Each structure stands twice: as structure tokens, then as C-alpha cells.
Amino acid sequence: MLLNRPCKHLQREQRSWIMPELNAKILIVYGDEIVRESLTTLLEQEGFGILQANNGIVALDVIRTASPDLMLVEIKMSDVDGINLLREAKDLNPNLLIIAITAYRDCHGTARALDAGAHGYLEKPFPIREVTKVVRQALSKPRLKQQTEALPIKGLPASL
Numbered sequence: 001m002l003l004n005r006p007c008k009h010l011q012r013e014q015r016s017w018i019m020p021e022l023n024a025k026i027l028i029v030y031g032d033e034i035v036r037e038s039l040t041t042l043l044e045q046e047g048f049g050i051l052q053a054n055n056g057i058v059a060l061d062v063i064r065t066a067s068p069d070l071m072l073v074e075i076k077m078s079d080v081d082g083i084n085l086l087r088e089a090k091d092l093n094p095n096l097l098i099i100a101i102t103a104y105r106d107c108h109g110t111a112r113a114l115d116a117g118a119h120g121y122l123e124k125p126f127p128i129r130e131v132t133k134v135v136r137q138a139l140s141k142p143r144l145k146q147q148t149e150a151l152p153i154k155g156l157p158a159s160l
Contacts, residue, residue: 024139025049027068029059029085030101031077039072039131046132056080056088063092070097070138072122072131075109083112090117097138101126 026048030036033054040050051066053059056079062068071089075082082100089096100113100121110121119138122130 023049024069025051025066026135027051027053027059027062027066027071029053029056029071029073029077029082031055031074031079038128042128042131043135048135056082056085059085060088060092063089063096067093068096070099070135072099072101072135074101075106075113076103083109083116086113086116086118097141099134099138 026043028036028039028043028050029052030039031054036052036054040052044050051062051068053062056077059071059073063071073082073085073089075086077085086098086100089098098113098118100110100118102109102113102121102123105123110123113121119141120134122134
């Protein structure tokens, strides 16, 4: 489909009417600076607004002050358990979409993240382009839900 890849020459604001999720603010919580910067560069090139945190304490402060739409979070960090961070983040903002980054074949960690409220996950090592795919899927779910809830159901009155 033509609209899946917006023209690179359009500014972010111009592309937002084509793909509303491009106005999304994404918080990247990752301990390794190189990986965090790589994810930042990738998602900025796709037109997303990026916030960064290198640990759980900073991440919670960013969630309080900047209200991101989505958080990419490493589950195994040195300073904090990613699952606890995920739960605290959901307590602060129940609408926050969360994608957990887990170790390769860590089925237990992935299951715990999903149980704690993650909307999806990336398994390390992941292809870099998989990030944008998972982010777009997560951001499109609330929009699809709003659109389907707004649709009238045949045979039912518009308001109950």
C-alpha cells in the first residue's frame, strides 16, 4: 500500500495526517548507550519524537513529565528489574503502550512482561527494521479500537 511509507521529503507534521502515529512520543529505556542511540536514530528517521532514559529512575521521571505514548524498555537492566519498571510505568500512565526487549529465547521473561502489561516484545538480537514494525503495530491498536468503537452496530441504537 502506498501510504505505508511516507515520503521522506515531507516534514513530520505534514506526514501526520497520513499516519497519525507519527505524532507519537516514544521513550527508549535501555542501559547500553550505543543501542539506545541506534534505536533513537532509527525511530527519528521514521518521524517519531524520541525521549531517552538510561535507567528506571530517569524513565519514571520522563513518564511523569513528558507523557510518552509508547515505551521501549529493556527487561534486564543493571539498576532495576524491567518488569517492576513496566508495572510502575503502567501505574503512572495506564494508557502507556509498552514494548519489552527481552533476551533471546527468554520465554519466562517475555511471558512476565506480557502479563505485566506489555503490548509486544522484541527478542534480542532483533533485526533493526523489526523495531519500526512492532512500534507501528502497537501504536495502531488504540487507533483501531477507537475507530471500531465509533462504528454503529447494525440493529442497535446509536446510544444506549
